[in-house]
Amino acid sequence: MVGIIGGTSPDLGGLERALDGERDQRGHRSVGDNGSDAHLDSPGGTLVTDFWTSRAVMVTGGHGFLGSAVVARLREAGAGEVFVPRSAEYDLRTRDGIARALADGKPDLIIHLAAVVGGIGANRENPGQFFYENAIMGIELMEQARLANVGKFVGVGTVCSYPKFTPVPFHEDDLWNGYPEETNAPYGLAKKMLLVQGQAYRDQYGFNAIHLLPVNLYGPGDNFDPASSHVIPALIRKCVEACDRGDAFVEVWGTGSASREFLYVDDAARGIVLASERYDGRDPVNLGVGAEITIRDLTELIARLTGFKGELRWDATKPDGQPRRALDTSRAHEYFGFDAGASFEQGLRTTIDWYENARRQEAGAVRS
Numbered sequence: 001m002v003g004i005i006g007g008t009s010p011d012l013g014g015l016e017r018a019l020d021g022e023r024d025q026r027g028h029r030s031v032g033d034n035g036s037d038a039h040l041d042s043p044g045g046t047l048v049t050d051f052w053t054s055r056a057v058m059v060t061g062g063h064g065f066l067g068s069a070v071v072a073r074l075r076e077a078g079a080g081e082v083f084v085p086r087s088a089e090y091d092l093r094t095r096d097g098i099a100r101a102l103a104d105g106k107p108d109l110i111i112h113l114a115a116v117v118g119g120i121g122a123n124r125e126n127p128g129q130f131f132y133e134n135a136i137m138g139i140e141l142m143e144q145a146r147l148a149n150v151g152k153f154v155g156v157g158t159v160c161s162y163p164k165f166t167p168v169p170f171h172e173d174d175l176w177n178g179y180p181e182e183t184n185a186p187y188g189l190a191k192k193m194l195l196v197q198g199q200a201y202r203d204q205y206g207f208n209a210i211h212l213l214p215v216n217l218y219g220p221g222d223n224f225d226p227a228s229s230h231v232i233p234a235l236i237r238k239c240v241e242a243c244d245r246g247d248a249f250v251e252v253w254g255t256g257s258a259s260r261e262f263l264y265v266d267d268a269a270r271g272i273v274l275a276s277e278r279y280d281g282r283d284p285v286n287l288g289v290g291a292e293i294t295i296r297d298l299t300e301l302i303a304r305l306t307g308f309k310g311e312l313r314w315d316a317t318k319p320d321g322q323p324r325r326a327l328d329t330s331r332a333h334e335y336f337g338f339d340a341g342a343s344f345e346q347g348l349r350t351t352i353d354w355y356e357n358a359r360r361q362e363a364g365a366v367r368s
Contacts, residue, residue: 058107061114069269131186160188219265220354253318256296264342292326
């Protein structure tokens with residue numbers, strides 16, 4: 001199953017389908033130099049600012065996993081108008097759908113989160129769809145935003161855009177030094193075209209487009225559909241269900257040797273909102289925590305937190321994906337003051353609690 005972020009929020013069954021200011025020589029603002037009174041009360045706290053009160057914001061994918069968190073963060077920051085085009089009403093894969101969304105939302109700033117997404121299995125089964133729909137949606141949206149004189153375009157890409165054998169930690173300057181990991185390449189390259197387009201539009205038209213590269217996300221509200229989920233929700237679901245059934249083992253894809261970095265969804269939303277306000281440069285910027293964990297260690301941690309005490313059985317015939325994935329996050333700190341604040345283990349506990357509560361609610365709804 002393929003998830004199209006931008007319909008309803010994900011549930012247990014899966015997903016439905018410029019700003020003035022002083023800049024330095026690299027074209028970005030220094031932190032706080034944004035023409036507004038702003039501060040953060042803590043790394044995980046609320047952005048306090050008057051920047052957003054006079055701006056209309058359109059958030060594509062704003063009803064999805066990350067989008068819901070971004071919309072909530074914008075409202076906490078005082079955004080006066082937040083328009084979220086629903087996929088049932090505005091098909092952003094079409095020029096007509098985009099034109100109607102822009103006409104109805106009249107945005108000063110667009111945060112583009114809508115995407116056709118999935119885990120390794122979904123990427124392997126739908127490479128053409130993942131490439132075409134992500135590419136056409138982003139390319140046409142940016143073009144129509146330019147023609148509509150939208151003041152700023154925030155493109156949110158993916159860590160899957162990085163080359164397969166990027167030196168760890170991944171630095172933004174290494175983005176073009178090789179081909180992405182094969183199972184993720186169509187999706188990763190489609191999203192990377194938004195970086196190329198944004199830089200080209202900046203050079204030719206003076207269009208203010210920025211590009212962010214968040215690492216793998218997790219948190220409450222994630223997609224737990226086994227056909228399309230990513231590694232953390234997939235493992236949580238397997239372990240919780242195995243506990244309920246009393247299974248002796250859980251099967252896990254790969255060897256467990258690959259490593260990943262994970263960013264809590266609320267931290268990602270805060271980073272996106274900070275960048276939207278404070279950063280106006282051409283350089284792509286990583287969003288992450290700057291630390292990695294092997295899939296084996298992650299699986300053992302989730303098993304412990306869910307209470308699963310059986311065997312973890314590794315299926316080495318299944319792909320590991322990219323060997324290692326961890327980001328250099330210094331640019332985000334330097335350019336717009338972002339540092340992740342959530343504890344990984346606490347974030348996992350919160351996510352597990354959310355999933356178990358959602359399962360109970362679903363079971364109660366079925367019985368009634």
